[in-house]
Amino acid sequence: MSNASPAAEKRMRLRFAGTCRVCGIDIPAKVAAVYERSTKTVRCLAHDERPDVPVVDGSLDVGTPGASARREFERRRDGRERRVRARHPRIGSFMLAVSDEPQSTAAWNTGALG
Numbered sequence: 574m575s576n577a578s579p580a581a582e583k584r585m586r587l588r589f590a591g592t593c594r595v596c597g598i599d600i601p602a603k604v605a606a607v608y609e610r611s612t613k614t615v616r617c618l619a620h621d622e623r624p625d626v627p628v629v630d631g632s633l634d635v636g637t638p639g640a641s642a643r644r645e646f647e648r649r650r651d652g653r654e655r656r657v658r659a660r661h662p663r664i665g666s667f668m669l670a671v672s673d674e675p676q677s678t679a680a681w682n683t684g685a686l687g
């Protein structure tokens with residue numbers, strides 16, 4: 574095999590916008606593309622000969638196992654707090670302090686931890 578080593582290229586979501594080396598179109602940040610280490614250029618996934626290689630996520634949190642579950646948990650928890658406080662403006666904080674998370678919300682937290 575005379576091909577370049579696999580590490581020479583990386584499929585990832587771009588941290589910064591780039592321009593495709595092959596067709597010259599702009600590739601916005603966070604869009605999946607192929608990064609070529611040797612030339613420090615990027616190209617569209619459309620030019621990739623190995624579409625079976627999974628996309629590696631270059632962003633910080635995205636793609637971390639459990640991250641999406643954690644976000645869903647926080648979204649649900651925040652929504653619940655807003656609802657309780659809206660319904661009970663005076664004692665909402667007290668109610669939140671003494672009551673447990675409902676099972677459906679707690680399950681998302683379990684997923685985030687696991």
Ligand SMILES: [Zn+2]
Pocket residue numbers: 593594595596597598616617619620
């Ligand atoms: Zn291109």
